[in-house]
Amino acid sequence: MKTDMGNHRWVKENLDLGTDPVPxxxxxxxxxxxxxxxxxxxxxxxxxxxxxxxxxPGEFFVKDLPVADTSVLVVRGMDGQVRAFHNMCxxxxxxxxxxxxxxxxxxxxxxxxNWTYDTTGALRFVTDEVNFFNLKKEELGLTPxxxxxxxxxxxxxxxxxxxxxxxxxxxxxxxxxxxxPFDQMQETYGYSVDERxxxxxLLDAQNEVYHLPYLHKTTFPDFFADNDHRCVxxxxxRRFGRHCVYSTERSDKHKVIRAEEFALKADPMSxxxxxxxxxxxxxxxxxxxSVIGFLGGTxxxxxxxxxxxxxxxxxxxxxxxKPKNAGEVLAQEFLKAGLRDTLHExxxxxxxxxxxxxxxxxxxxxxxxxxxxxxFFHKMVDDHVRAAAx
Amino acid sequence: MTGTGSVFPSEFSDLEPYRNWSVASEVERxxxxxxxxxxxxxxxxxxxxxxxxxxxxYLNGFPLGDMPNEARRxxxxxxxxxxxxxxxxxxxxxxxxxxxVARFTPMHEKGAR
Numbered sequence: 001m002k003t004d005m006g007n008h009r010w011v012k013e014n015l016d017l018g019t020d021p022v023p024x025x026x027x028x029x030x031x032x033x034x035x036x037x038x039x040x041x042x043x044x045x046x047x048x049x050x051x052x053x054x055x056x057p058g059e060f061f062v063k064d065l066p067v068a069d070t071s072v073l074v075v076r077g078m079d080g081q082v083r084a085f086h087n088m089c090x091x092x093x094x095x096x097x098x099x100x101x102x103x104x105x106x107x108x109x110x111x112x113x114n115w116t117y118d119t120t121g122a123l124r125f126v127t128d129e130v131n132f133f134n135l136k137k138e139e140l141g142l143t144p145x146x147x148x149x150x151x152x153x154x155x156x157x158x159x160x161x162x163x164x165x166x167x168x169x170x171x172x173x174x175x176x177x178x179x180x181p182f183d184q185m186q187e188t189y190g191y192s193v194d195e196r197x198x199x200x201x202l203l204d205a206q207n208e209v210y211h212l213p214y215l216h217k218t219t220f221p222d223f224f225a226d227n228d229h230r231c232v233x234x235x236x237x238r239r240f241g242r243h244c245v246y247s248t249e250r251s252d253k254h255k256v257i258r259a260e261e262f263a264l265k266a267d268p269m270s271x272x273x274x275x276x277x278x279x280x281x282x283x284x285x286x287x288x289x290s291v292i293g294f295l296g297g298t299x300x301x302x303x304x305x306x307x308x309x310x311x312x313x314x315x316x317x318x319x320x321x322k323p324k325n326a327g328e329v330l331a332q333e334f335l336k337a338g339l340r341d342t343l344h345e346x347x348x349x350x351x352x353x354x355x356x357x358x359x360x361x362x363x364x365x366x367x368x369x370x371x372x373x374x375x376f377f378h379k380m381v382d383d384h385v386r387a388a389a390x
Numbered sequence: 391m392t393g394t395g396s397v398f399p400s401e402f403s404d405l406e407p408y409r410n411w412s413v414a415s416e417v418e419r420x421x422x423x424x425x426x427x428x429x430x431x432x433x434x435x436x437x438x439x440x441x442x443x444x445x446x447x448y449l450n451g452f453p454l455g456d457m458p459n460e461a462r463r464x465x466x467x468x469x470x471x472x473x474x475x476x477x478x479x480x481x482x483x484x485x486x487x488x489x490x491v492a493r494f495t496p497m498h499e500k501g502a503r
Contacts, residue, residue, distance in 0.1 A: 190497035218480040259475030324448035333472040348489035
């Protein structure tokens with residue numbers, strides 16, 4: 001597939017998105033943030049981890065989700081099944097599990113008063129039980145959270161009655177990515193960055209390739225196919241319900257630097273695009289707050305966790321094949337360094353944008369056709385907020 | 391230390407002038423990269439890159455995680471070359487000066503996960 005370098009291509013396929021400037025108020029308003037928490041983060045499926053994090057019965061992790069006013073305990077039960085619960089004791093609502101991750105020996109015991117639950121969430125022991133009143137232990141288990149797994153990604157949904165199953169929610173993304181060797185990949189590198197930025201501003205900064213030749217001129221300058229005016233054009237933009245992907249083609253003008261030449265020989269598999277890929281870089285926005293970005297034989301996974309209207313923790317993971325020798329490690333170090341430096345430049349731009357937004361001097365952002373992904377994402381946010389408002 | 395007085399395996403003792411850049415952690419490598427003059431980094435890159443194939447052949451002779459100390463030091467020095475590759479070839483990132491890279495907490499080095 002070759003990139004069509006023409007102008008105004010995406011608007012024709014996405015008439016519902018229009019061409020108007022997009023309002024910025026939702027990127028700093030506390031009132032809008034409160035609506036997003038209820039309409040999006042308490043209703044949508046959210047990725048909280050990978051199955052590799054809990055492979056053995058009793059292994060667990062805890063994900064604090066201040067955006068949804070809770071903490072979620074995810075455990076692989078003694079029966080091998082992955083379950084999630086609000087991390088909250090039935091007695092007086094303390095957090096039952098205080099560690100970030102670990103292995104339990106069949107039971108979780110609340111450190112406050114020793115109430116004890118098994119890995120299915122059932123309440124198994126109450127200290128001084130006889131001194132309570134009409135205690136119905138069978139009704140006092142941990143509160144379950146809807147939990148399901150797609151391609152090794154563990155999702156939760158805080159809606160007590162999710163409107164869709166996870167597979168329905170993922171829709172066409174699941175079909176497009178069927179066959180990707182997720183089970184052969186490992187989380188080799190990861191970063192966590194606490195930023196003074198709205199979660200949507202953070203995503204928008206990643207959600208286009210228009211900026212690459214400029215902001216990333218020393219780190220990622222000439223990787224993707226551009227037109228005669230050096231403007232990058234998307235190879236594809238596809239929508240899957242509330243999710244989308246954009247894809248770009250590798251440029252034949254890319255200057256292969258010497259370290260890259262070395263890396264290509266030392267670990268060729270890290271550079272070979274998977275058969276599920278559309279182009280050289282496929283960037284999926286998994287609504288609301290995840291990104292899975294495929295680059296050659298590796299993939300990136302971002303999770304954006306809002307901490308407030310103007311604060312977000314950006315979790316970045318780079319998955320590679322497990323390196324078998326020092327040469328493969330060095331090749332992956334090269335890839336990681338380039339990506340991390342690029343994201344580091346992005347982080348600066350996130351906070352610079354956020355620092356002036358509230359002035360209100362600019363009330364809209366002006367988007368070109370190659371920024372259609374941003375237009376689409378903001379529409380999805382608006383649609384969810386409106387739908388919840390009834 | 392080996393008999394040659396080099397911290398690296400004897401056939402790579404010519405890289406001795408760069409021994410201070412052989413450090414075990416990414417955080418430390420980034421600090422060194424930030425502090426070193428561009429020219430020194432480019433000189434190092436030009437010296438080590440033509441040797442990368444030989445270095446890899448040598449290091450691939452050991453299992454990962456079980457290398458003798460001098461091999462481990464050479465491995466760490468080669469990782470530093472990967473860290474500075476873009477800087478050496480394309481110039482220092484202007485944006486990188488404006489966001490503290492220490493705020494990128496490397497989860498792969500914390501040992502917490």
